[in-house]
């Protein structure tokens with residue numbers, strides 16, 4: 001079993017998001033970058049599924065050299081090896097195209113992503129990889145089990161859930177429920193330094209979207225504090241008109 | 244050139260988020276002086292299909308082939324892309340639902356179209372530029388994205404665009420595209436629906452509980468309030484991590500992002516990761532016994548008090564309001 005886990009390098013969840021250059025650039029000043037929380041879930045499940053010599057887990061990231069700390073973290077958690085595709089990730093299409101080109105030459109039985117990156121939140125890479133590689137894909141899964149020839153996944157649907165079986169190879173975007181993230185131990189951290197991390201050059205591709213600018217949500221006015229529930233309901237009904 | 248909207252149904256019925264996407268697609272068609280075609284896949288009755296006309300679809304392509312009754316994103320994406328080609332549509336709109344997230348990227352690749360996911364406003368088209376505003380950084384910000392490809396796919400955030408009834412009627416046609424058997428590799432084994440519950444991503448009102456609720460045994464209060472308001476229930480991350488509530492209810496940066504008209508936070512402190520997922524709610528109500536809880540800083544209305552005293556009173560007050568209406 002060869003599993004590929006796609007990992008992205010994102011601002012820590014406590015980051016206060018601000019912009020520079022007339023709101024055209026994300027302000028990375030003082031921002032700590034982490035392994036995307038959903039990718040941690042995907043990685044944890046990949047490690048569980050291959051535990052005890054049942055396979056290998058390769059992590060891949062499309063990024064410049066600044067993402068290596070995050071890649072080493074994934075190796076410390078337990079990935080076997082890593083591939084960094086050397087380019088700034090322009091958009092989901094760019095990322096998916098790079099990974100698909102790599103996978104065409106290096107096939108895997110199972111490709112896992114996170115359900116979304118917490119910076120761009122596209123939920124797009126999994127579906128795009130599926131389409132580019134002509135493989136089945138499920139964008140948001142809550143559970144993943146495997147047998148010899150196929151995987152069984154559970155996906156959320158509006159007001160319920162659906163269970164699917166899918167023959168290998170396929171692509172799935174992992175969300176909570178799939179696994180508990182793993183914390184690297186000392187041995188893992190030491191070992192990560194010597195695990196293979198290959199850098200491959202990106203292939204040229206025409207991009208089709210550009211972020212022009214960013215906006216932050218409009219600040220809210222002062223809170224109206226009330227002391228009793230009747231008053232609250234009255235305000236919600238007559239003033240806010242939401243009930 | 245025209246606009247195609249994928250009208251997603253749940254169990255044969257269109258949801259409000261579908262009609263929002265139809266209204267949104269209609270406005271885009273009007274911006275471009277062109278027509279709007281809807282495509283519906285699955286078992287949807289003729290009178291339901293006709294309702295799409297009321298939100299602006301001139302034509303409805305109805306795909307009712309038995310093979311396509313249940314959602315398989317690979318096959319559905321192929322059908323929708325075929326329809327876009329058949330209609331000469333250069334803009335495909337869909338709802339950013341669970342299924343929409345599986346479809347939009349696949350359709351985008353098939354049509355060599357850039358994908359704007361989670362749009363929150365109509366596109367702006369000026370000086371030959373086509374830009375769309377979408378959520379980014381888990382609701383902490385918005386990004387304005389320029390789509391430079393000739394074809395475009397846009398998925399709309401639920402509750403971000405209001406319904407517009409046009410009073411129009413749609414011409415309904417059957418559409419029978421070829422689908423490859425290899426598009427059906429994923430096989431549905433089971434579908435479990437809890438139909439009596441309001442679905443969280445679409446909900447207009449959300450009642451959400453945090454650790455201040457003390458334990459799962461107290462959730463009857465949250466559920467009763469949700470019930471009288473016709474709301475969906477949600478929770479903070481530690482609540483679902485502890486197994487008090489299912490993961491599917493967890494909202495925030497690493498959970499579901501919601502944008503209801505009214506978000507009621509009960510016993511939730513208002514950590515930055517929680518606020519990320521709810522900041523686009525139109526009205527926020529906070530009930531917390533700690534007047535210093537950070538959530539009050541982003542709230543519109545608040546009660547400083549004990550949830551176990553406030554919730555029963557609030558339930559009674561809402562019941563009274565509903566009875567008098």
Ligand SMILES: Cc1cc2nc3c(=O)[nH]c(=O)nc-3n(C[C@H](O)[C@H](O)[C@H](O)COP(=O)(O)OP(=O)(O)OC[C@H]3O[C@@H](n4cnc5c(N)ncnc54)[C@H](O)[C@@H]3O)c2cc1C
Pocket residue numbers: 013037452453454455456478479480481482493494495496497498509510511512513514515516517520530531532533536548549550551
């Ligand atoms: C990587 C990462 C991702 C995260 N993602 C998310 C996310 O997506 N969503 C999320 O919610 N959190 C997320 N968190 C966790 C977040 O940081 C907070 O820990 C969490 O939101 C706190 O949940 P809470 O408000 O329910 O609990 P607490 O912070 O414990 O707050 C409980 C509140 O209840 C009040 N209270 C207690 N008793 C009563 C009473 N009787 N009556 C009234 N009020 C009472 C208290 O005053 C307090 O304000 C994430 C954290 C990390 C590190």
Ligand SMILES: Nc1ncnc2c1ncn2[C@@H]1O[C@H](COP(=O)(O)O)[C@@H](O)[C@H]1O
Pocket residue numbers: 005006007008009036038039060061062063089092095112113114115116117118120121122123124125126
């Ligand atoms: N730069 C990247 N390199 C590798 N994988 C990525 C990258 N960006 C996103 N991904 C993967 O794609 C998933 C979904 O990302 P997105 O489509 O941006 O929401 C993430 O959870 C990652 O698994």
